[in-house]
Amino acid sequence: MNDSLRHVWTIAKRELGGYFNSPVAYVFIVIFLLLNGFFTFMLGYYFERGQASLAEPFFSWHPWLYLFLVPAVGMRLWAEERRSGTLELLLTMPIEPWQAIVAKFLASWIFLGIALALTFPVVITTAYLGDPDVGTVFSGYLGSFLLAGAYLGVTEMMSALTRNQIIAFIISVVAGSFIIHCGREPVTNLMNGWAPERLVDLVKSFSTWYHFLAFQRGVVDIRDLLYFGSVIGFSLFTTSVVLRGVRGA
Amino acid sequence: MITVENLVKEFGSKRAVNGVSFTVQRGEVLGFLGPNGAGKSTTMRMITGYMPPTAGRVLVGGHDVAEKPIAAKRLLGYLPESAPSYPDMTVHGFLSWAAEMRGLTGAARVDAIRRVSTLCFLDNVLQQSVDTLSKGYRHRTCLAQALIHDPDVLVLDEPTDGLDPNQKHEVRQLIKNMGRNKVIIFSTHILEEVEACCSRAIIIDRGQIVANGTPSELKARSELSGTVTLRVHGVAAETVRGKLANVAAAGKVTVDGDTAYVNARVFPRNRAISGELANAIARVVAQEGWSFDELHTEEGRLDDVFRSITMPDTAKSGA
Ligand SMILES: Nc1ncnc2c1ncn2[C@@H]1O[C@H](COP(=O)(O)OP(=O)(O)O)[C@@H](O)[C@H]1O
Numbered sequence: 001m002n003d004s005l006r007h008v009w010t011i012a013k014r015e016l017g018g019y020f021n022s023p024v025a026y027v028f029i030v031i032f033l034l035l036n037g038f039f040t041f042m043l044g045y046y047f048e049r050g051q052a053s054l055a056e057p058f059f060s061w062h063p064w065l066y067l068f069l070v071p072a073v074g075m076r077l078w079a080e081e082r083r084s085g086t087l088e089l090l091l092t093m094p095i096e097p098w099q100a101i102v103a104k105f106l107a108s109w110i111f112l113g114i115a116l117a118l119t120f121p122v123v124i125t126t127a128y129l130g131d132p133d134v135g136t137v138f139s140g141y142l143g144s145f146l147l148a149g150a151y152l153g154v155t156e157m158m159s160a161l162t163r164n165q166i167i168a169f170i171i172s173v174v175a176g177s178f179i180i181h182c183g184r185e186p187v188t189n190l191m192n193g194w195a196p197e198r199l200v201d202l203v204k205s206f207s208t209w210y211h212f213l214a215f216q217r218g219v220v221d222i223r224d225l226l227y228f229g230s231v232i233g234f235s236l237f238t239t240s241v242v243l244r245g246v247r248g249a
Numbered sequence: 250m251i252t253v254e255n256l257v258k259e260f261g262s263k264r265a266v267n268g269v270s271f272t273v274q275r276g277e278v279l280g281f282l283g284p285n286g287a288g289k290s291t292t293m294r295m296i297t298g299y300m301p302p303t304a305g306r307v308l309v310g311g312h313d314v315a316e317k318p319i320a321a322k323r324l325l326g327y328l329p330e331s332a333p334s335y336p337d338m339t340v341h342g343f344l345s346w347a348a349e350m351r352g353l354t355g356a357a358r359v360d361a362i363r364r365v366s367t368l369c370f371l372d373n374v375l376q377q378s379v380d381t382l383s384k385g386y387r388h389r390t391c392l393a394q395a396l397i398h399d400p401d402v403l404v405l406d407e408p409t410d411g412l413d414p415n416q417k418h419e420v421r422q423l424i425k426n427m428g429r430n431k432v433i434i435f436s437t438h439i440l441e442e443v444e445a446c447c448s449r450a451i452i453i454d455r456g457q458i459v460a461n462g463t464p465s466e467l468k469a470r471s472e473l474s475g476t477v478t479l480r481v482h483g484v485a486a487e488t489v490r491g492k493l494a495n496v497a498a499a500g501k502v503t504v505d506g507d508t509a510y511v512n513a514r515v516f517p518r519n520r521a522i523s524g525e526l527a528n529a530i531a532r533v534v535a536q537e538g539w540s541f542d543e544l545h546t547e548e549g550r551l552d553d554v555f556r557s558i559t560m561p562d563t564a565k566s567g568a
């Protein structure tokens with residue numbers, strides 16, 4: 001195996017082990033599944049709708065679920081390394097810092113992916129009750145996974161800014177709220193009136209909301225893929241800049 | 250093997266390290282001494298490539314740490330100041346992770362873990378989770394991590410901090426033994442440690458090197474070095490002072506105590522002849538028929554040197 005990949009894998013394995021060695025992982029997964037069930041079946045009027053679709057009752061809640069749950073998963077990524085001093089150990093290993101940044105991202109993303117995959121009973125229920133469009137279910141899951149990745153990228157960056165996990169959590173939720181809300185009506189309504197339409201569209205295009213909406217409807221558009229890819233890429237790059245500051249300052 | 254050239258580190262407007270230069274060869278154990286906040290840890294962080302220097306450069310095995318960080322880091326083992334490790338892992342898991350990060354796999358990894366766990370006395374706790382270990386074990390777990398790839402260069406920041414006296418002794422022995430065919434730089438503020446295992450010591454104060462030499466060279470800088478102390482009984486203190494002051498090689502004489510016991514310290518008139526001083530005093534003692542139970546020449550004390558160098562305003566008066 002190539003050296004870089006081996007380093008990424010070694011670090012990611014340790015991070016994943018960190019999740020599953022502690023009860024926190026299991027608690028998190030249970031909460032995630034319970035909330036999903038609650039939103040889908042209680043608030044989503046899943047049965048009352050009489051439709052074999054997951055978009056409205058299931059996926060549409062994910063931006064709100066992830067808003068809190070992704071920061072809970074990612075808050076420790078760098079804050080804990082900084083607090084305990086292991087950052088010094090990790091970054092004096094013969095690796096490039098980006099390998100650690102990517103590895104930590106991947107480990108947490110895989111963990112979120114596992115939690116997401118465990119929602120499969122919802123799909124089975126839908127398939128049992130009706131005849132859902134497989135493509136739409138697939139694109140919904142893909143979109144949801146990418147959405148989680150985007151929040152995770154932001155959380156990883158916020159986590160590098162502080163030694164305190166709680167602060168990392170709070171600023172991640174704030175940053176996450178911002179990137180959802182900047183495309184939603186309360187904000188666009190505020191801007192409508194005075195701002196030129198192109199500016200409103202630009203702000204909207206930064207929001208996770210609309211990009212995720214397309215996936216829920218079964219549309220996998222290259223522009224939406226690029227959007228999520230660049231949010232993740234930008235966050236990881238910014239993380240490397242923040243870490244450089246942490247080491248130098 | 251390690252060359253440090255004009256290293257400077259600024260934090261905002263504060264210069265934590267201010268123009269530090271030295272070289273260390275294979276086979277040397279270099280002790281890094283200095284009061285808290287002197288810049289020892291900061292210097293070590295720059296040597297290990299954790300912190301980029303504001304100015305100057307570090308070469309490890311010929312590799313510039315800033316330009317070829319990976320090549321330099323491969324040669325290095327590092328024990329950071331607080332001996333951090335991942336609390337959620339077992340000792341074995343942690344060492345195994347460190348081995349893998351260093352490119353050791355399969356049998357090489359198994360051997361490496363066995364070697365360092367014996368070396369650092371971790372055999373009994375390998376399956377224990379790090380956060381259940383006592384401080385001494387946690388410390389040695391991190392030390393074991395630094396040794397896992399049998400590096401040519403070891404940088405140890407306060408390797409005996411928080412250990413009990415037996416553990417301190419063991420770690421010192423370890424450093425001394427390994428120092429024969431490696432380069433070791435370790436920081437401490439325990440002076441006996443320097444005498445116990447260093448071939449050379451650097452004293453650093455407010456970011457600058459203020460002394461650099463073998464432990465005996467440094468001790469010779471002590472104002473007590475070369476003085477002769479004498480303890481006699483049954484003689485009046487003033488008589489002792491009077492007789493000793495008449496010795497040709499003697500300079501200042503101080504005495505204290507009463508007739509039961511008199512402690513006298515005789516400074517040589519001239520440092521170069523301090524060997525003769527003890528002889529001359531022994532003759533006086535014999536002539537006068539004093540009964541004595543101590544007579545010896547001071548080598549000098551590192552702590553005096555340390556204090557007089559690092560607290561120039563208060564302690565320099567007699568130097
Ligand atoms: N990350 C940092 N940010 C700001 N100041 C620092 C930082 N690290 C160390 N210093 C300052 O630099 C000086 C030297 O610190 P350090 O190298 O830790 O000293 P030592 O290890 O000799 O006790 C201290 O005054 C310390 O407060």
Ligand SMILES: [Mg+2]
Pocket residue numbers: 289290291330406
């Ligand atoms: Mg220190």
